[in-house]
Amino acid sequence: MEYIVETHNLTKRFGKEIAVSALNLKIPKGEVYGFLGPNGAGKSTTLRMLLGLMRPTAGSVRIFGRDLKKDRISILRNVGSLVESPSYYSHLTSYENLEAMRKILGSPKEKIDEVLELVHLSKAADKKVKGFSLGMKQRLGIAMALLNDPKLLILDEPTNGLDPSGIIEMRNLIKRLPKEKDMTVLISSHLLSEIDQVATYVGVISKGKLIFQDSIKAMRKKAQLKIRLKVSDANNAYRSLLAKGIKTDYQDNIIYLYEQSDEAVAAVVEILVDEGYSVYRVEEEHQSLEDIFLKMTAGGDDR
């Protein structure tokens, strides 16, 4: 798989406090990567290091396969970003804000109208940003991030301050970008529901450590309904099932079934009884993504 962003043991220390600890992010090309974690987990610090706004204490960052330390300028030419609260010059209009950026980026002038249109700010093009609502500032921030037609778009909590219809619009935009513009998107959020709606890939960070990184499908799999079997001599029962070609999970004297149809469960119980094991309990265990996320981020309290 081709990775657009790859970090190797990326670490940031502020004095004694370790904000980000040996992070190995891998962001595949063309995905919407959801960077998920509670507030203060180290998301923004990581994003700042990806943009070269902060120097890592240790570790390295590769973007587009190039070392950020050596090729920062040429990498940033193809990166668009919105980090934390939107940045803007309040004495300028939204058009002028984009113009000040465009001069540096060297994009064509038409690009300004295009990105304003994309975030539905065309009508406010000549209004001073001073009077904007948070939602409008957020849209302007996203327009700024898109001004250079980036190959990698980094958005930190992009739906902050948007109203419900704005949130839906933003989600649709984020989902469209990889397909239409050949972009890879990295969005961070502390809300799983936010990431769940748009991301195709997920990284979960807690207390500076990456505790999960895989496709959203793999994460959903973890969240699926499970059938728990409590039986006598569980370890041997698990082996017997395996010998019969039935794949199960075995953990702490509990057997978890993958197949969950009534027939499959009945068949398993029958085999177990036939083989002489006592079946104490057959239970359904339900876990939502939220449960998984909370369990993940609550653990690792070893610092």
Add this chain to the structure above:
Amino acid sequence: MISLLQSEWFKLRKSKFVFTAILLGPLITFFYALTLQPDKFGFEKIFLWEFLIAFTTLLYALHFLPLTTGILAGLICRYEHQNGGWKQLLAMPVTRNQVFLAKYTILILIALTIQLLYLLAIWTSGVLKEAEEPFPMMLLWKSIFGGWIATFPLLALQLWMSMLFKSFAAPFAVNVVFTLPAILAVNSEKFGPLYPWAQPFLMMYVSGDAENDIFFVPWEQVLTVVGGSFLIFFFGGLLYFRQKENI
């Protein structure tokens, strides 16, 4: 780099205060010059040009020039300090060196503009007061150019301070604290030549005994005091900006 300069100037010129700040010194010089009566001081009208230059320099070079450059240095970082402009700017394909240099370049170009407007103010007021030809062009060029050079270290420190402090008032206060003693410094034979904030005045003040020098002060003074303080302030500010983490 050119594009960065254009962007910096674009942001700055959209600010209401910039043109007020640029015009302040030259305008006050102009009106002050109009009120000056050479005969009251026992000067003959034939020396009107020299008289105007000498008297306005005191006000302009000692106070308005250093104070104005301080305001401009504050303005050029103000919009980055507000609303997260630094991270927006530095996440673009630019280096910190370039950003620092671009801001500094804009500042010295504005300082040059102010100097030229001062020249214009002197000339207009002289013509209105019917000063006699010839206009002492050589003398004034020396003064304009020298005063400009003398603002280099001041601007470097002012830029440093305005990057350091988020508020607009703090760097301005630092500037005032350094500017006010200049009036004492220029009266001191020992201390004056060494004090950077006294240099704009000393290098603009027309003194007859320096006909052979390029400026009105000895070369050694230009190189050591102006050049030396420039190097310290410029690289101090640049290093500070390069190290700055919390953007």
